[in-house]
Structures are given as C-alpha cells and as structure tokens.
Amino acid sequence: MLKRVNEPVERKLEGIRIADANFPAPFASGLEYATPARGTWNIVHTGMLIPEAHEIFVCAASCLRGVVLTAAEMHAEDRFSTVEIKEHNLLDGDMEELVIEGVSDIIEKLPKRPPAVLVYTSCVHHFAGCDLGMIYRELRERFPDIDFTDCYMNPIMRKSGLTPDQLMRSRLYMLLKEREKKDNAVAIIGNDLPTRESSELMEFLKSNGLKVHEITSCKTYEEYQEMAESSYYISYNAAAVAGGNMLEERLGGKHIYVPFSFDYDEIDAGFEKLVGTLGAEMPDYSEKRKACDVALKETYALIGKTPISIDYTYCPRPLGLARMLLNAGFAVEKVYVDSISGEEKADFLYLQEHYPELLFYPTLHAGMRFMAKKNLSGYLAIGQKAAYFDNTNHFVNVVEGGGMLGYDAVLNTLKLMREAYLEEKDMRGLIQIKGMGCEGCV
Amino acid sequence: MKQTARIISTYSADTFGVCSALFELGGMVVMHDASGCNSTYTTHDEPRWYDMDSMVYISGLSEMEAIMGDDEKLISDIAEAAESLQPRFIAIAGTPIPTMTGFDFTAVAELVEERTGIPTFGFPTTGMNTYVYGASMAFEGIARRFIKRNVEKTVHLSVNILGLTPLDFSVNGADASIVKFLEEEGFEVISKWAMGSTLEELSEAGRASVNLVVSATGLGAAKALKEMFGTPYVVGTPIGKAYQKELKEALIDAAEKGETEVKVSNLPSCEIAVIGEGITSLSLAQAIELEYGRGVKVLCATECEKGFLREKDVITPDEEDVIEALKGIRMVIADPLYRPICPADAKFIPLPAENFSGRIYRNEIPNLIAGFED
Numbered sequence: 001m002l003k004r005v006n007e008p009v010e011r012k013l014e015g016i017r018i019a020d021a022n023f024p025a026p027f028a029s030g031l032e033y034a035t036p037a038r039g040t041w042n043i044v045h046t047g048m049l050i051p052e053a054h055e056i057f058v059c060a061a062s063c064l065r066g067v068v069l070t071a072a073e074m075h076a077e078d079r080f081s082t083v084e085i086k087e088h089n090l091l092d093g094d095m096e097e098l099v100i101e102g103v104s105d106i107i108e109k110l111p112k113r114p115p116a117v118l119v120y121t122s123c124v125h126h127f128a129g130c131d132l133g134m135i136y137r138e139l140r141e142r143f144p145d146i147d148f149t150d151c152y153m154n155p156i157m158r159k160s161g162l163t164p165d166q167l168m169r170s171r172l173y174m175l176l177k178e179r180e181k182k183d184n185a186v187a188i189i190g191n192d193l194p195t196r197e198s199s200e201l202m203e204f205l206k207s208n209g210l211k212v213h214e215i216t217s218c219k220t221y222e223e224y225q226e227m228a229e230s231s232y233y234i235s236y237n238a239a240a241v242a243g244g245n246m247l248e249e250r251l252g253g254k255h256i257y258v259p260f261s262f263d264y265d266e267i268d269a270g271f272e273k274l275v276g277t278l279g280a281e282m283p284d285y286s287e288k289r290k291a292c293d294v295a296l297k298e299t300y301a302l303i304g305k306t307p308i309s310i311d312y313t314y315c316p317r318p319l320g321l322a323r324m325l326l327n328a329g330f331a332v333e334k335v336y337v338d339s340i341s342g343e344e345k346a347d348f349l350y351l352q353e354h355y356p357e358l359l360f361y362p363t364l365h366a367g368m369r370f371m372a373k374k375n376l377s378g379y380l381a382i383g384q385k386a387a388y389f390d391n392t393n394h395f396v397n398v399v400e401g402g403g404m405l406g407y408d409a410v411l412n413t414l415k416l417m418r419e420a421y422l423e424e425k426d427m428r429g430l431i432q433i434k435g436m437g438c439e440g441c442v
Numbered sequence: 443m444k445q446t447a448r449i450i451s452t453y454s455a456d457t458f459g460v461c462s463a464l465f466e467l468g469g470m471v472v473m474h475d476a477s478g479c480n481s482t483y484t485t486h487d488e489p490r491w492y493d494m495d496s497m498v499y500i501s502g503l504s505e506m507e508a509i510m511g512d513d514e515k516l517i518s519d520i521a522e523a524a525e526s527l528q529p530r531f532i533a534i535a536g537t538p539i540p541t542m543t544g545f546d547f548t549a550v551a552e553l554v555e556e557r558t559g560i561p562t563f564g565f566p567t568t569g570m571n572t573y574v575y576g577a578s579m580a581f582e583g584i585a586r587r588f589i590k591r592n593v594e595k596t597v598h599l600s601v602n603i604l605g606l607t608p609l610d611f612s613v614n615g616a617d618a619s620i621v622k623f624l625e626e627e628g629f630e631v632i633s634k635w636a637m638g639s640t641l642e643e644l645s646e647a648g649r650a651s652v653n654l655v656v657s658a659t660g661l662g663a664a665k666a667l668k669e670m671f672g673t674p675y676v677v678g679t680p681i682g683k684a685y686q687k688e689l690k691e692a693l694i695d696a697a698e699k700g701e702t703e704v705k706v707s708n709l710p711s712c713e714i715a716v717i718g719e720g721i722t723s724l725s726l727a728q729a730i731e732l733e734y735g736r737g738v739k740v741l742c743a744t745e746c747e748k749g750f751l752r753e754k755d756v757i758t759p760d761e762e763d764v765i766e767a768l769k770g771i772r773m774v775i776a777d778p779l780y781r782p783i784c785p786a787d788a789k790f791i792p793l794p795a796e797n798f799s800g801r802i803y804r805n806e807i808p809n810l811i812a813g814f815e816d
Contacts, residue, residue: 030519031472031499034480036492060538062455062475062569066482069800072451072779082447084760087570090542098445105443123476124538127508155477156539160505366499366523428492434485 015334019356023348024340032364035372037384039399039436040313041192043153043168044070047118048079048438049192050172052221054114056106058083058099059122059153067120067153073434079114081106085124095130100138107143115221116147116175123156149174162242170243172215176228178251186278187213187230189247190240192400193437199408200271200285201234201258208280232278236260236270236405238316238343259343260401260409262320264289267406288407292414296328299414303330303421306380309390311336311363314383315401319347321382321413326355334359336385361389380421382413384431393424399436447761451779453744454609454797456567458483459576460535461498462607463659465490467584467641470497470529472520474545475537477502479569486800487573489613497529508543517553524558530641531587532562533580537569561587572744573609573797574658574719581605581635582662588641589670593648599697600630602650602667604675605660606637609797610722612807619811620656623680627690635663652676652697654689658721658746674700677750679722682729682814708752711737715768717758717776718795720746724755726775726793729814741767741776744797778803 016026044067047055057067057080064082071080083102089095103119119139121132132150139148151171155164162170169190186205188195194216195202205212213227233255235244244255256277258270268285275282308330312318319340322332337360340348351358362368363385373391380394381387387395396416398404404412454462461471461483473479480500484491488498501516516534524532532554534547547564555562563583567576581604601624606617617637624631632650633643647653647667653675655664664675674696680686685707692704707728713736716723720742727738740755741764751757758764765783768774774784775791777798784790794803808816 029502031523032477032480032502033499034484036484038481038485060455060569061452061572062457062479062482062537064452065455065458065486065800066478068447068452069482069486069802072799072802077449077779077782081449082452084445084447084452085538085570086445087541087568090538101443102446105446106448109446109448122538124542126505127539127542153478156503156505156508158477158504364502366497367526369497369499369527370495432485432492 015359015361017356018348018352018358018360021352021360023345024342026340026360027338027362027365031366033366033369035363035368035385035388037313037388037431038434039384039397039431041400041435041438042070043067043120043151043164044080045074045435045438046168046172046192047120047151048074048076049215049218050116050118050175050221051218051224052114053116053118053175054079054081054110055118055120056081056083056103057120057122057153058085058102058125059120060085060124063122063153070434074438085122090124090128095125095128096135099125099130099135103139104142107146113145116149118149118151118171120151120153122152123154126154126157147175163239165239166242169237169240170246173227173243173247175224176247176251177225179225179228181231181253182211182229183231184209185211185213185230186232186234187227188234189215189244190235190237191216191403193403195405196403196408196412198412199404200283200288200406201236201274204271204275204280204283208278232256234258234274237401238341258405260316260405262317262324262410264292271406285407292407292410295411295414296324299418300329302418303380305331306421307378308332308380308382309334309336309386311381311383311385312338313385313399314396315398315404315409316341317344317347318383319344319351322358323347323351324410326351326358332358334361334386334390336361336363336383336389338362338364380417382417387427388431391427393427394420395425395427396420397425397430397436402437444760444762449782450761450764451777451798454487454573455569456571456573456576456579457535457537457569458487459573459578459607459609459659460533460565460567460580462487462573462609463577463580463636464533464584465496465498466494466636466639467644468530469533470499470524470527470531471533471535472499472501472516473535473537474501474516474540475503475569476539479537487609487796489608489796489801489804497527499523503539508539511543513545513550517550517557520554521557524560529560532558532560533565533583534563535565535576536567541568541570563587574744577605577607577609577659578662581660582666584636584644585647585663585666585670588645589647589667590645591648591670593646595651595671596630596632596649598630599628599652599694600632600650601693602632602647602653603634604653604655604663605657605721606634607657607659608637610657610659610719610795611637612796612804614807614809616809616811619809620680623686623811624654629693635660648673652693654678654693655721656680657719658744661747672700676704677721678704678728679725679811681725681810682733684732685725685729688728688732706752707731708754709735709737712739712754713771714738714773714775715741715771717741717743717764717774717780718793719744719797720750724751726810739767739771
C-alpha cells in the first residue's frame with residue numbers, strides 16, 4: 001500500500017572507529033531521530049509496577065498522547081487518567097489549582113478508591129515555578145486514605161541533575177512506609193524486569209534463607225508495602241543507585257549496588273561486597289567461570305566470524321559485552337551507542353587499545369534515519385536497535401538486561417546468541433512493541 | 443471538571459499534525475522539544491514511519507538552552523543536518539516549552555533559511571491543540587509558499603483533495619478510494635494533500651477548478667487557494683453512495699458557479715452519535731441519514747470552524763462533554779477507546795481512528811469511502 005513518493009538522495013553516515021572516538025560522548029549532539037525500536041520501558045510502564053496504584057499525568061496534549069496510548073496498549077486504561085494543560089493555563093497562573101482540582105476530580109470519579117496515586121507533572125510546571133509542595137500537601141489533606149507520590153515527565157531536565165529515568169526509579173519506592181525491619185528480608189530494587197531465578201544473586205539469597213522482595217513480583221499494594229521490612233536494598237541497574245541511596249536514608253536499611261558486568265573479576269567483586277555486607281561467605285564461582293568459558297567456545301564454534309552488532313538497549317554494559325566477545329574471537333563490528341556511561345570507561349579504553357577498528361554508530365543522529373539497511377543482512381544483532389539498523393531477523397530480543405546478572409548474564413547472553421543464530425524472528429513486529437516484557441504489553 | 447479524562451485517550455496534537463501533513467513531501471520537520479515528542483509521533487501517529495524515510499526530528503531542547511534563550515543551538519543543528527540531508531524545505535514546529543519561553547518561530551525560520559538557502563517555515567504550534575490545527579497550518583504554509591502562481595486552470599473538471607493524512611484516513615486505501623471516486627465522476631485529480639503526491643504535484647494545485655476538503659486539516663490550504671486563485675472548495679468526505687452524489691453535484695456546482703456549499707441532511711432526531719474529527723464525522727452522519735433515514739448527532743472532538751456543524755451537533759473537547767452529549771443516545775459510533783464512557787444501554791459500533799487510538803486498532807480501521815455499505 002505504501003509507496004515512497006520522494007526517493008531520498010544517498011545520505012550515508014559513517015561510523016566512527018573507536019580509536020577516534022571521544023569519551024563519554026563520541027558524537028556531537030544535534031537533531032535527534034527516533035528508531036522504530038520501542039522495547040525499552042517508559043515512565044508509564046515503570047509506574048504501573050506499583051500494584052493497584054493509579055497514574056495521573058498533568059501535561060499538554062502533545063505530552064499526554066504518548067503516555068495515554070502507552071497505558072492503552074498495555075490494557076491499563078483503568079489505572080490511568082489525565083489532566084490536560086491548555087494554553088490559557090499558561091497565562092492564567094492557575095497551574096496549582098488545575099493539578100489539585102483535576103486530580104481530585106479524577107479520584108472522585110474512579111469506581112474504586114486506589115491505595116496510591118502517582119501524579120506526574122511536566123516540564124511546564126517546572127518552568128512555571130509551580131509550587132509542587134503545596135499541591136501534594138493539599139492532595140494529602142483532601143485524600144488522607146491515599147498515598148501520593150510525585151512523579152515527573154520533564155525530559156527537558158534530562159541534562160540537569162537526576163535523569164527522568166533515575167527519578168522514576170527513585171519514585172517507585174517513595175510510597176514505602178517505615179515498618180519493622182527483618183534481618184532476613186532483602187529487596188532487589190530499580191528493575192523493570194524480574195531478576196532471573198537462575199542468577200547467582202537469587203540462588204545466593206534463597207539458599208541463605210533470605211526473603212526476597214522485588215516490585216516485579218508484587219501482586220497487591222500490601223505486598224508492595226512489605227518491601228519496607230527489608231534490611232537490605234540491592235540494586236544492579238546504575239539508574240537505580242540514586243533511588244537506593246534515598247531509600248537507605250529514608251527507611252534505614254542498607255543499600256548495596258552490585259554492578260551488572262560481563263567481566264568475571266568485576267562480577268566477583270560486586271558479589272563479594274554483597275556477601276560481605278550480609279555477613280555471609282563468598283561462594284566459589286570457579287565452576288561458573290569455567291562454564292562461561294566453555295559456553296564462549298561452544299558459541300564461537302557455532303557462530304564463528306558472523307558479523308555482530310550490539311546496541312545499548314540490550315544491557316547497561318554494551319562495551320563490556322563487546323570486549324568479552326571480541327576477546328573470545330567473535331567478529332563484533334559495530335556498537336550502537338549515543339554516549340558511554342562512566343562505568344564503561346575502562347572497557348572503552350581497553351577496546352580503543354586492543355580493537356581500534358571497532359565501529360561506533362549513534363542511534364539518535366539525524367543521519368541515522370537513512371542508515372537502516374534496505375535488505376536483510378547477515379548480521380547477528382544483540383539488541384533491538386542493532387537489529388533494526390542492520391536489518392536482521394537473527395537477533396537477541398532483550399532490553400535493559402532482561403533481568404540477567406552476573407555469570408548468568410554471560411551464559412544466558414551466549415545461549416540467546418546461539419538461538420538467534422539458528423532461528424529467525426519477526427524483527428519488524430517484535431521491536432515495535434513498547435515496554436517489552438511488561439504485563440499486558442502486546 | 444473540564445480538562446480531565448478519567449479513562450479516555452487524547453487526540454493527536456498540533457505538533458504531530460504538522461509532521462503528518464508534511465511527511466511525504468521531502469522536507470525536514472523539526473519538533474522543537476526536549477524529548478518524547480518524536481517517539482510519540484513515530485510510534486502512535488505515523489504508520490508510514492517504518493516504510494518511508496521521511497525526515498522528522500526533534501531538537502532535543504535542554505533546560506539551559508530554554509532558560510538562556512539559546513536559539514543558535516537549534517539554528518546551527520538544523521543547518522548542519524540540512525547541509526548533509528538536503529531537504530526540499532524545513533519546518534520547525536513548536537511544543538509547550540517554546541510556547542512558554544516566547545520562541546520566535548518566524549524569526550528563527552528566517553535565520554535558518556538565510557543560512558541554509560532552503561525554504562523554511564516556523565509553525566507556532568503549542569502542543570495544546572489537536573492535530574487538525576497543526577496540519578491545517580502546515581498545508582496552508584505549503585500552499586502559500588510552493589504553489590505556482592502563473593498557471594492556467596484546466597478546461598475540464600479538476601480537483602485537489604485537501605486534508606488527507608493517516609490521522610484521519612489511516613493507510614488502508616481510503617486515500618486511493620477518494621481518488622477513484624472523483625475520477626469515476628469525471629474529475630481529474632491534480633493533487634492530494636498530502637498522501638501519494640509529491641511537492642511538485644502539490645505545486646500544480648492552482649490549476650484545479652475546485653477543491654474537495656475531506657477533513658478539517660485541509661481548510662487552511664482551501665482558504666489559501668481560494669484567496670490566491672479564487673478556487674472554490676467543497677467540504678465533505680465521500681462516504682456512501684447517496685452522500686457521494688451530493689458531493690459530486692456540489693463540486694460541479696462550485697466549479698461552475700464558484701459556490702462552496704454542499705446540501706446538508708439534518709434529520710431532527712438524534713438516536714445515533716458519531717464521535718470524532720468534525721468533517722469526517724459529519725460526512726458519516728450525512729451518509730447514515732441519507733441512506734438509512736436515522737438521525738445522527740456529531741460529537742466533534744477536534745477544532746472545527748463555525749458553520750460546518752449543524753445545530754444538533756456539539757463540540758466535545760473533554761471527557762465530561764462527551765458523557766453529557768451521549769445522554770439518551772441509542773447507538774454510538776466511535777473509536778473503541780471511547781467505549782468505557784458510553785451509556786451502558788447504547789449499542790457501540792467501533793470505528794477506530796489513528797487520531798485517537800493510534801496504532802492499536804490499525805488493522806481494524808475500515809475504508810469507509812469504498813466500504814460504507816459493508
């Protein structure tokens with residue numbers, strides 16, 4: 001049905017050799033492009049992790065459009081409402097009143113009173129100098145039976161202080177109320193996707209008789225509140241660290257950050273910190289290391305020099321993954337990444353020195369609009385954006401680390417690579433689903 | 443309270459209307475916004491995104507750039523991209539923060555044009571109107587800038603179709619069906635604004651003897667063409683045989699006499715309600731009244747100029763307005779995302795529309811031009 005009516009002129013964008021790339025921003029900022037790959041979660045998906053909570057967004061129509069349809073696509077319309085800011089509100093100076101009366105109106109109309117309401121304000125409130133403190137005080141006074149928390153859809157602040165992603169992951173736990181701590185209870189925090197049961201983290205926690213709370217498994221608001229009994233908060237997503245620290249300060253438990261990594265020594269170091277804090281003995285992971293080495297060899301024997309591309313949506317350490325694979329002989333040719341996290345500096349420097357020909361491509365750069373291959377390629381892609389740009393149905397369809405951690409992440413990544421090599425997927429269909437893995441997302 | 447929606451969706455916004463209108467014309471559209479608008483538009487409002495390499499971008503406005511009034515960053519980013527991408531034109535569309543900071547769209551467009559040598563528009567959308575407002579503004583801008591002035595009108599009946607975007611017509615062949623209808627009725631279709639026509643084809647629009655405005659997004663261009671060439675326009679979407687006949691006669695009348703009216707059916711009863719964009723909904727209402735003799739009330743949820751709707755029709759921008767207007771209605775024809783607020787005892791006929799539910803029901807959007815009777 002669709003026909004291109006204006007054939008674009010050839011507008012190829014060259015990748016940058018890692019040897020020539022700057023840290024942490026290999027590409028100059030400019031106009032930004034959005035790929036059709038949609039699998040990463042947004043603030044609507046993440047907020048819905050709080051069971052029974054109701055989300056209310058107070059924004060202009062253009063901002064509401066994306067979030068309201070996110071909720072509709074995840075069949076959560078009944079947990080989602082909006083207050084629309086119109087032009088006259090900018091002039092009338094009634095922004096506080098609009099939020100208070102709008103949120104109140106919605107709550108009164110809900111068929112059932114929610115235990116918690118997440119109120120999302122936007123860039124406009126920030127620029128109007130809106131008194132958010134007064135708004136929440138008033139709402140809490142009007143509805144003492146509801147727990148309110150402040151959430152934000154203010155992407156204009158993404159370069160100032162905490163990013164919207166960090167903020168959202170901190171807000172997720174702001175509703176937890178202090179309760180008696182249990183020494184044997186821990187909470188894994190900051191993830192959209194549940195931690196895999198096969199991870200060493202889960203194996204360790206459960207084999208040591210610890211009760212594990214994770215928001216992804218909470219079915220009721222009360223179950224969510226039980227997370228507050230935890231004496232330890234474990235995060236492994238860097239974007240969750242700020243939230244973990246806030247939780248530590250507010251509720252008094254201990255926050256432990258165990259970084260996601262593909263480096264065996266870093267995996268062990270993170271774990272040592274964890275078990276040390278918990279007062280347990282460090283397990284012996286030498287067999288896991290061997291298993292990873294065997295899996296790398298077996299995977300290489302299957303995949304060989306098939307060209308590989310990786311993008312940053314797959315996991316928090318795309319450069320660490322490239323390093324591991326390159327060291328094992330794989331033909332990693334490209335990494336799609338717009339900026340490099342501080343945690344990846346060592347991997348960046350290592351790759352610069354040992355694999356200077358590795359290519360970096362951005363995902364946001366305007367020229368990337370024309371970079372998706374027109375015909376299917378022979379690439380094995382790790383991540384949705386890499387799959388899109390390299391136009392391959394042989395790809396690992398995981399976002400945000402997929403609940404993997406430690407040696408389990410190494411083993412599972414290799415397993416998924418083997419599967420992707422052997423079997424094709426419907427790349428076009430799969431990558432366009434928003435919020436991969438969220439309940440209800442289709 | 444007005445401005446709240448407990449459960450229903452939000453119509454596509456003016457910023458996205460600009461993008462949708464200009465999508466196929468070889469230009470570069472820049473939404474001047476922090477983040478999010480580009481993803482929203484390309485995910486929910488643009489079914490052509492995967493298959494057509496149109497240049498739609500976001501400026502990535504930051505807090506400091508907004509506070510410091512750093513327009514130079516935007517201008518140089520656009521100039522740099524334009525240099526390598528060579529678009530036919532550039533369009534800058536606004537969002538809430540530029541609106542708040544008093545961003546001067548006209549001045550920045552002039553500066554960009556001066557620097558790049560590429561025709562540049564500054565569309566002062568705010569993100570706080572519906573797509574109708576933005577798309578209409580964009581089509582008008584194209585009309586005033588690109589239509590050739592010194593052209594001869596055709597001696598035979600000819601027409602431009604104004605107001606064609608997937609937001610109202612999806613990508614289910616409805617645009618082609620409108621062309622087919624007009625050609626079968628003896629009209630030469632000069633241009634289609636803007637699905638399936640190039641910028642060159644649009645530039646020939648002054649040759650047409652009459653314009654057909656198939657959605658309110660086409661009104662800006664229709665008025666511009668009337669002003670520039672005296673071309674009359676007829677407003678209506680060709681749905682159903684009976685209403686198509688009325689439209690055809692109105693088009694011929696308009697072409698010959700310069701009149702712009704189409705005969706309106708207006709049964710006194712209101713047992714059925716159609717919710718949606720004004721002109722497509724009114725046309726559907728007309729088709730039902732003419733073919734089935736049942737009174738239909740239109741609930742227009744987008745901008746609609748005075749004079750198009752009948753007395754019994756209502757403007758319903760908010761959820762509360764819709765609920766009130768549906769009291770006593772026995773049948774509702776609307777996007778499925780309206781269903782939760784429809785009267786429980788009313789029959790609900792789903793009529794999905796990209797402008798409201800985005801891509802969710804895309805495969806179920808009917809081509810009413812070809813298949814109204816179905």
